[in-house]
Amino acid sequence: MILFGGLFAGAVLLALLLDAVFGEPEWLWRRMPHPVVVFGKAISFFEKRLNHPQDQTALNGRLSGSFSLAILLLLGAGLGTLLQVGAMALGGLGYVLIAVIASTLLAQKSLYEHVERVASPLSHSDLSAARTAVSMIVGRDTSKLDEAGVTRAAVESLAENYSDGIVAPLFWLVLFGLPGLICYKIVNTADSMIGHRNERYLYYGWAAARLDDVLNLVPARLTMILLLFSPVSLHKDRAVSFQPWSRFFADARRHRSPNAGWPEGAMARRLDIALSGPRFYEGILVDEPFVNETGRRQIGAEDITLALRLYHRACLCQFLIVAMLGVLAVI
Structure with missing residues (x-):
C-alpha cells in the first residue's frame, strides 16, 4: 500500500468503511452476480473439463488442477491490474471506485450478521433455529449439536472466517492492491469448492488447498495477534497469560488446519x-482435539455475544493499523 501512495490508503480505509456499513446489499446482488459467484463459475468451468478422477493419476490430477488454477490467477491478476491502473488514472473518483470494488470482497458486516443469527435464537432457547442458523456457516453436521456444540461451531466460524474472509484479503490488498485481493479470493474460493480430500478432488484440488494454506499463513497469525491483544472488556475475561504460552502454541499446531x-x-x-x-x-x-482444552465447555449464547464484541473491537484495531500505514505512505 505504501508503494501505491496515500490516496490508495484512503481507498482501502473507505473500502473497510463501506463494507462495515453496507455489507452485502441484497438488492445489488439480485441484479448482478457477486464477484465470488463469478470466480466460482470460472472454477467450475475448468473443473468440469479438466478433472477426471476416475482415470487420473496423482501426477496428472495435480498438474491439471495446478494448470487451471494458474490460468485463473493470470486472468485475475490481469483483471485486477487493468481495474486498478484504469481507476488510478481517473484521480480521486477512481480511488473511490477501487474502494467500492474492494469492499465487495471483504465480509466484516456479513460475518457479524451470520454469527449473530445463531446467538439470537439460542438466547431464547430455540435450539432448532440455532442449529439451522449455524448450518449456514459451518460444514459439520448440526442436527445433533447441543447448546454448547452450536456455540462452539459459531465461535470457531467467527474466528476462522475473520482470518480468511477479512484479514487475509485485506492483507493482500494492502500489499499488492486489487490484483492481490482478486487473486487471493480466487484461491480461497477454489479451496472452498475443490480443496477437499475426497475421491473427486483429492488430486485436482491439491494445488488450491496448498496455495490457500500458504496465502493464509501470515494473515492467520496476524488475526491471532488482533484477537489476543485488542483492548476490550469481556465478562469472565482473563489476562491473556492465564496459561503458559507454550500450551497456546501447542494447541494451535494440533488443529487439523495449519492456520x-x-x-x-x-x-x-x-x-x-x-x-x-x-x-x-x-x-x-x-x-x-480441543483447542484450549482446559477452558469452559458449558457455553452458550452469551459467549457468542462476547466473541462478537471481541471481533468488533479487532476490526476497529485493524482499521487503525491501516490508517497508520496510510500515514506512512504519505510521509
Whole structure:
C-alpha cells in the first residue's frame, strides 16, 4: 500500500468503511452476480473439463488442477491490474471506485450478521433455529449439536472466517492492491469448492488447498495477534497469560488446519472456552482435539455475544493499523 501512495490508503480505509456499513446489499446482488459467484463459475468451468478422477493419476490430477488454477490467477491478476491502473488514472473518483470494488470482497458486516443469527435464537432457547442458523456457516453436521456444540461451531466460524474472509484479503490488498485481493479470493474460493480430500478432488484440488494454506499463513497469525491483544472488556475475561504460552502454541499446531488453530486458539484463550473437539461430518464422528482444552465447555449464547464484541473491537484495531500505514505512505 505504501508503494501505491496515500490516496490508495484512503481507498482501502473507505473500502473497510463501506463494507462495515453496507455489507452485502441484497438488492445489488439480485441484479448482478457477486464477484465470488463469478470466480466460482470460472472454477467450475475448468473443473468440469479438466478433472477426471476416475482415470487420473496423482501426477496428472495435480498438474491439471495446478494448470487451471494458474490460468485463473493470470486472468485475475490481469483483471485486477487493468481495474486498478484504469481507476488510478481517473484521480480521486477512481480511488473511490477501487474502494467500492474492494469492499465487495471483504465480509466484516456479513460475518457479524451470520454469527449473530445463531446467538439470537439460542438466547431464547430455540435450539432448532440455532442449529439451522449455524448450518449456514459451518460444514459439520448440526442436527445433533447441543447448546454448547452450536456455540462452539459459531465461535470457531467467527474466528476462522475473520482470518480468511477479512484479514487475509485485506492483507493482500494492502500489499499488492486489487490484483492481490482478486487473486487471493480466487484461491480461497477454489479451496472452498475443490480443496477437499475426497475421491473427486483429492488430486485436482491439491494445488488450491496448498496455495490457500500458504496465502493464509501470515494473515492467520496476524488475526491471532488482533484477537489476543485488542483492548476490550469481556465478562469472565482473563489476562491473556492465564496459561503458559507454550500450551497456546501447542494447541494451535494440533488443529487439523495449519492456520485455523491460531485465530481459534486466540478466541478460545480470550473467552476462556474450549473450541474444536469431536464433531460429525456426513454422519461420521471425527475425534478432533480441543483447542484450549482446559477452558469452559458449558457455553452458550452469551459467549457468542462476547466473541462478537471481541471481533468488533479487532476490526476497529485493524482499521487503525491501516490508517497508520496510510500515514506512512504519505510521509
